[in-house]
Amino acid sequence: MKFVIATVVFVAAVLWVISLFVTIKFFGKLPQVVTQTNKTFENQRVVDEESVVIDVVQKVSPSVVSIAVENTPTIDFFGNSQGPNSKESGIGSGFVVSSDGLIMTNKHVVSQQGEKYIAIIKANDGTEKKYPITQINRDSFNDLAIVKVDASDLTPIELGDSDHIKVGQRVIAIGNALGEFENTVTTGVVSGLSRGVSPVDPLTGAAEKLEDLIQTDAAINPGNSGGPLVNSSGQVIGINTAVASANNIGFALKINVAKQLLADFKTSGGKISRPFFGVRYTHISQDVALLNNVVQGELVREVVTGSGADKAGIKTSDIISEFDGQKLTSDNALTSIIKSKKVGDQVKVRVFRDGKTLDMTVTLGEAPNQ
Numbered sequence: 001m002k003f004v005i006a007t008v009v010f011v012a013a014v015l016w017v018i019s020l021f022v023t024i025k026f027f028g029k030l031p032q033v034v035t036q037t038n039k040t041f042e043n044q045r046v047v048d049e050e051s052v053v054i055d056v057v058q059k060v061s062p063s064v065v066s067i068a069v070e071n072t073p074t075i076d077f078f079g080n081s082q083g084p085n086s087k088e089s090g091i092g093s094g095f096v097v098s099s100d101g102l103i104m105t106n107k108h109v110v111s112q113q114g115e116k117y118i119a120i121i122k123a124n125d126g127t128e129k130k131y132p133i134t135q136i137n138r139d140s141f142n143d144l145a146i147v148k149v150d151a152s153d154l155t156p157i158e159l160g161d162s163d164h165i166k167v168g169q170r171v172i173a174i175g176n177a178l179g180e181f182e183n184t185v186t187t188g189v190v191s192g193l194s195r196g197v198s199p200v201d202p203l204t205g206a207a208e209k210l211e212d213l214i215q216t217d218a219a220i221n222p223g224n225s226g227g228p229l230v231n232s233s234g235q236v237i238g239i240n241t242a243v244a245s246a247n248n249i250g251f252a253l254k255i256n257v258a259k260q261l262l263a264d265f266k267t268s269g270g271k272i273s274r275p276f277f278g279v280r281y282t283h284i285s286q287d288v289a290l291l292n293n294v295v296q297g298e299l300v301r302e303v304v305t306g307s308g309a310d311k312a313g314i315k316t317s318d319i320i321s322e323f324d325g326q327k328l329t330s331d332n333a334l335t336s337i338i339k340s341k342k343v344g345d346q347v348k349v350r351v352f353r354d355g356k357t358l359d360m361t362v363t364l365g366e367a368p369n370q
Contacts, residue, residue: 056230056232056234057172057185060157060172061174062155064093064157064183065094065095065105066176066183067094067226068091068117069115069118070117091109092105093174093224094226095226096121097156097157097159097262099152099153100152100154101149101154102146102148103148104226105225107139107145108225110145132149135148137270140272140276141335144253144261146261158233159235160237161255162255165214167192168189168190171230171237172186172231173186173218173250175223176223177221181223186219190215192215195213196210209333213241216229216252220242225240225242226239226240238252239258275367277308277362278304278307278309279307279320280302280304281298281299281300281334282298283297284299296328297321298328300314301316308364309362312361314351320334324337324347343366347364
């Protein structure tokens, strides 16, 4: 009996030693294997992320446009040419939306009447082609423009869907940074959605309120305006438009707004048609109205001659308190209501003038291409 017990104890001890040896051997190497696996995975992920950006840039770059204005040298008293050495100055960016020469950009990039604009497209092999811009169509509602060049073999960019973008997703901005570094690439993420800003056009000094913008931390500099903001698939989801004074805060118009504009442009025979009321105004808030014993609304600063507002009898210093039955407030601006109308629509307008309220009917005209 003692022999049997001793044998069992001995066998159990041997099994324990073997088990301990196997455990040490197995688990002693396990951390090393995991560490190596994690390291390989991290390295692979970095390589994959770089490859994504590189692939997108290769795909998108032939569709990115640098927009420049042609410099015209002046002639001095003695007949000598006086002017810049370069033939053109870069001012902004754009991207090709059709092979037959349609290019999308910001309105403020091509806002100057009478200027000669040039579209410059750089291929992946470094070669450049320059095309004079022959037609400019500006959107009076948004900071957008569709320009035309004489070409038939351009590479259109793929337009994405800005209704399904998410905060945190990776984005890539490409454009003519500072007006001289063409096809500059910066990366970042979508930092926020539904942002509103009122950037000032440095050429005109006018501020234009822009709403429902994409916020990104991808570096956007002067000259990037009008260039594409693309996702990891190389699809345009936004149009780089404005930059805040703070670092790493840029804004882009949603591409779906531009897609609708492009569709309307093509179905209308190649023009942008927008309803036009015909006044320039300043908003009077409720607090200001109470202090001055007037009504809240839009204070008319200027009436465009021949416009619907002019024909209806609206005058400078009138306060428009209601438009199409809607009260005009900070959250319900005149421009927003006009955007929902069509050329030729008749709308009821209530005006406050010299302490009296007047009701008028205005027929909306067509916005000039400016």
